[in-house]
Amino acid sequence: xxxxxxxxxxxxxxxxxxxxxxxxxxxxxxxxxxxxxxxxxxxxxxxxxxxxxxxxxxxxxxxxxxxxxxxxxxxxxxxxxxxxxxxxxxxxxxxxxxxxxxxxxxxxxxxxxxxxxxxxxxxxxxxxxxxxxxxxxxxxxxxxxxxxxxxxxxxxxxxxxxxxxxxxxxxxxxxxxxxxxxxxxxxxxxxxxxxxxxxxxxxxxxxxxxxxxxxxxxxxxxxxxxxxxxxxxxxxxxxxxxxxxxxxxxxxxxxxxxxxxxxxxxxxxxxxxxxxxxxxxxxxxxxxxxxxxxxxxxxxxxxxxxxxxxxxxxxxxxxxxxxxxxxxxxxxxxx
Numbered sequence: 323x324x325x326x327x328x329x330x331x332x333x334x335x336x337x338x339x340x341x342x343x344x345x346x347x348x349x350x351x352x353x354x355x356x357x358x359x360x361x362x363x364x365x366x367x368x369x370x371x372x373x374x375x376x377x378x379x380x381x382x383x384x385x386x387x388x389x390x391x392x393x394x395x396x397x398x399x400x401x402x403x404x405x406x407x408x409x410x411x412x413x414x415x416x417x418x419x420x421x422x423x424x425x426x427x428x429x430x431x432x433x434x435x436x437x438x439x440x441x442x443x444x445x446x447x448x449x450x451x452x453x454x455x456x457x458x459x460x461x462x463x464x465x466x467x468x469x470x471x472x473x474x475x476x477x478x479x480x481x482x483x484x485x486x487x488x489x490x491x492x493x494x495x496x497x498x499x500x501x502x503x504x505x506x507x508x509x510x511x512x513x514x515x516x517x518x519x520x521x522x523x524x525x526x527x528x529x530x531x532x533x534x535x536x537x538x539x540x541x542x543x544x545x546x547x548x549x550x551x552x553x554x555x556x557x558x559x560x561x562x563x564x565x566x567x568x569x570x571x572x573x574x575x576x577x578x579x580x581x582x583x584x585x586x587x588x589x590x591x592x593x594x595x596x597x598x599x600x601x602x603x604x605x606x607x608x609x610x611x612x613x614x615x616x617x618x619x620x621x622x623x624x625x626x627x628x629x630x631x632x633x634x635x636x637x638x639x640x641x642x643x644x645x646x647x648x649x650x651x652x653x654x655x656x657x
Contacts, residue, residue, distance in 0.1 A: 334351055335351070336351045336353050337351070337352055337353065357654070368606075368646055368647060369597075369606065369607065369623065369624070369626075369644050369645055369646030369647075370607045370644070370645065370646075371595070371607055371608070371609055371610060371628070371642045371643065371644055372642065372643050372645065373610065373640070373641070373642060373643075374392070374414070374416070374417070374627070374629075374641035374642060374643045375414070375417050375418040375419055375641055376419070376639040376640060376641060377397070377412060377419050377629055377630055377639040377640075377641060378410075378412055378419050378421055378639070379400075379402055379408065379410050379412070379421075379639065380402055380403070380630065380636070380637040380638055380639035381400035381401055381402040381408060381410075381630050381637055381639075382400055382401055382402075382430075382613075382614075382615035382616070382617075382630055382631050382632040382637055382638070383399075383400050383401045383430040383431045383432070383477075383615045383617075384397050384398060384399055384400035384430075384432065384617040384629075384630055385397070385398050385399050385400075385432030385433070385434030385441075385443045385446070385617070386398070386434055386441075386617045386618065386619045386627075386629075387434070387435075387436045387437045387438050387440075387441040387460075387619055388434055388435050388436065388480060388481050388482070388524075388525070388574065388618070388619055388620075389435065389436060389437050389481070389482065389483045389484075389527070389619070389620075389621045390414075390436075390437050390438050390441075390619040390620070390621070390627065391438075391619070391620060391621055391625045391627070392414075392416060392619075392620065392625045392626060392627040392643040392644060392645065393414075393415065393416030393625075394414070394415065394416070394437075394438040395413070395414045395438055395619040395627050396411060396412070396413050396414070396422075396438055396441050396460060397411070397412050397414070397419075397617060397619075397629055397630070398410070398411040398412075398425055398432070398434075398441075398443055398460075398465075399411075399425055399428065399429050399430060399432045399443065399446060400430055400432075400617075400630065401430040401637075402637050403636065403637055407428045407429060407430050407447075407448045407449070407450075408428055408430075409424040409425040409426070409427065409428035409429075410424060410425075411423060411424055411425060411460075411465070413438070414627065414629070414641070416643075419641070422463070423463065423464050423465060424465070425443060425458060425465050426456075426458055426465050426467055427448065427454070427456050427458070427467075428448055429443075429445075429446030429447060429448040429454055429456070429476075430446055430447055430448065430450070430476075431445075431446050431447050431450075431476035431477040431493070431494070432444070432445065432446040432476070433445045433446070433475065433476065433478050433479065433480040433490040433491070434480050435480045435481050435482035435485065435488035435489070435490070435504075436460065436482055436483075436484055436485040436488065437483065437484060437485075437621075438462065439460075439461065439462030440459075440460065440461065440462070440484045440485045440486070441459070441460035441485055442457070442458075442459060442460070442480070442482065442485040442488050442504065443457065443458045443459075443460070443465070444456075444457045444471055444475075444480065444488075444490045444504075445457075445471055445474060445475045445476045445478075445490065446476045447476045447477075447494070451494065453474035453475055453476050453494055453495055454474055454476065455470040455471040455472075455473070455474040455475075456470060457469060457470055457471060457504075457509075459485045460485065468507075469507065469508055469509060470509075471490065471502055471509055472502060472509050472511055473492070473498070473500050473502070473511070474495075475490065475492040475493065475494060475495070475498060475500065476493060476494045477493035477494045477520045477521055478490065478491040478492045478493035478494070478520065478522070478524075479491040479493070479522050479523070479524025479532075479534050479573075480524060481524055481525055481526035481527070481532045482504070482526075482527075482528060482529065483527050483528055483621070485504075485506070486504070486505065486506030487504070487505065487506065487528050487529055488503075488504040488528075488529060489501060489502070489503055489504070489512075489526065489529045489532055489553065490502050490504065490509075491515060491522075491524060491534055493519065493520030493521060493522065493537070494520055496518070496520060496540050497518035497539075497540045498518065499514040499515050499516070499517075499518045500514055501513065501514055501515060501553075503529045504529070505529075512529075512556075513556060513557055513558060514558075515534060515551050515553075515558045516551055516558055516560060517539060517547065517549050517551065517560075518539060518540060519534075519536075519537035519538055519539045519547060519549075520537055520538050520569075521537050521538050521569045521570040521571070521615075522534045522535060522536055522537030522569075522571070523535045523536055523537070523571040523572050523573035523582040523583075523585070523618075524573050525573035525574050525575045525576070525577070525580040525581070525582070525598075525618075525620075526553070526576070526577050526580075527576055527577065529555065530553075530554065530555030531553065531554065531555065531576075531577045532552070532553045532577060533550060533551070533552050533553070533561075533573070533577055533580060533598065534550070534551050534553075535549075535550045535564050535571070535573060535582050535598075535603075536548055536549070536550070536564050536566075536567065536568050536569060536571055536582065536585065537569050537570075537571075538569040538570075544588050546567050546568055546569045546586075546587070546588060547567065547569075548563035548564045548565070548566070548567045548568075549563055550562060550563055550564060550603075552577065561601070562601065562602040562603065563603070564582060564596055564603045565594075565596055565603055565604075565605050566585075566587060566592065566594045566596065566605070567587060567588065568585035568586060568587045568592060568594070569585060569586050569614070570584075570585050570586045570614035570615045571583065571584050571585030571586075571614070571616075572584055572585075572616050572617055572618035572628065573618055574618040574619055574620030574621075574626045574627070574644075575598070575620050575621070575622050575623050575626065576621070576622055576623070577598075577600060578598075578599065578600035579597075579598070579599065579600070579622050579623035579624075580597070580598040580623060581595060581596065581597055581598070581606075581618070581620065581623060581626050581644065582595070582596050582598070582603070583595040583596070583609055583616070583618065583626075583628055584609055584612070584613050584614060584616035584618075584628060584631060585614050585616075586614035590612070590634065591612040591613050591614045591631075591632075591633050591634065592608075592612050592614075593608035593609035593610065593611065593612040593613070594608055594609075595607060595608055595609060595644075597623055598623075609628055609642055610640075610642060611631075611633065611638060611640045611642065612633065613631030613632060613633045613638050613640075614631060614632055614633070615630075615631050615632045616628050616629070616630060616631030616638070617629055617630055617631070620644065623646055624645070624646045624647075625643075625644060625645060625646075626643070626644030627641065627642075627643060627644070628641070628642045628644070629641040629642075
C-alpha cells in the first residue's frame with residue numbers, strides 16, 4: 323500500500339491543537355481530537371457583520387472609497403432629511419467617523435471608486451433628477467475638480483483600486499448602459515453592459531475586472547432584477563444571478579471574493595448579504611439593520627463596510643463592519 327510520505331515526499335504532521343495561523347492547503351493530524359484536518363481558504367462565506375461607529379450625518383445615496391477597508395474609508399455626499407443634498411465628507415478609522423473637507427459640489431446618487439487617500443467622485447444628481455458630469459479627486463485631504471465624464475450619469479456603479487484607474491457604470495439617465503473608463507486624466511467610453519438598470523450593486527479592482535449585480539430595470543416601479551454581469555476589460559458577460567431579487571443595494575470586494583448586501587426587495591428593505599467566489603453567489607450573514615441605498619467599501623471578502631442608507635424609520639447613520647477569517651480549518655470526513 324502506498325504511503326502518504328511516498329506519494330508527497332513528507333509525513334503528515336501531528337499537532338496537539340489547531341493552529342492560530344495557517345497556509346491554505348496544509349494537512350495535519352490533531353492528536354487531541356483524533357482527527358485529520360485541512361486548512362482551507364477563508365473569506366466571505368464564513369464572515370459576519372458587527373456594529374461600528376455611527377456616521378455623524380445620517381444619509382443615503384453616498385459615494386465611497388469602494389476599495390477602502392473597514393478600518394480606513396472615506397464616504398461623501400448623499401441625501402438627508404430636509405430634503406437636502408449634501409457635500410459632507412467623513413473618514414472612518416475603524417472606530418469612529420471624522421468630518422473632513424467637503425466636496426466642491428454637493429450631490430447624491432454618486433458613482434465612486436478608490437481608497438481612503440485616493441478616491442473618485444463621478445457624476446451624481448443635484449438638484450434631482452438633473453444628472454451631473456462633474457468629477458472630483460480626493461487625495462486624503464482635499465477634493466480637486468478634474469476632467470468631466472463624457473456623459474452625465476448617476477445612480478449606477480463604480481469601482482477601482484485608485485482614483486487613477488476606475489470604471490463608472492451608468493444607471494440614470496434611464497435606460498442608459500454607458501460605461502466609462504478613467505486613466506487618471508481622461509475618460510474613455512468602453513463597451514456598454516447588456517441589461518439596462520439603475521441602483522445596482524457593484525464591486526471590482528481595476529478597469530479590467532468588475533461585477534454589477536441586481537438593480538431596477540425599466541420601466542420604473544417594482545421591476546427588479548437578479549441579473550449579474552461581469553467585466554473583463556473589453557466585454558460584459560452575463561453570469562450566475564444573485565439569490566435575492568432586489569434594487570438599491572451595494573457591494574464590495576474583488577471579482578473573485580466579493581459581497582453584495584442590503585437593498586430593497588419587492589416589499590421592503592433587506593439586510594440580505596451574499597458572497598461571490600468568482601462564479602456564484604451564496605447567502606451569508608445578514609446586516610443587522612435592513613436598509614436600501616446603503617453604501618459599501620472593502621478590498622476583499624475578508625473585510626467590508628456598510629454605512630448609511632434609508633429604511634422605514636428614516637435615514638440611517640448605522641455602520642456595520644464585515645470581517646472574515648483568511649483561512650478556515652475543516653475536519654476530514656469519509657462520509
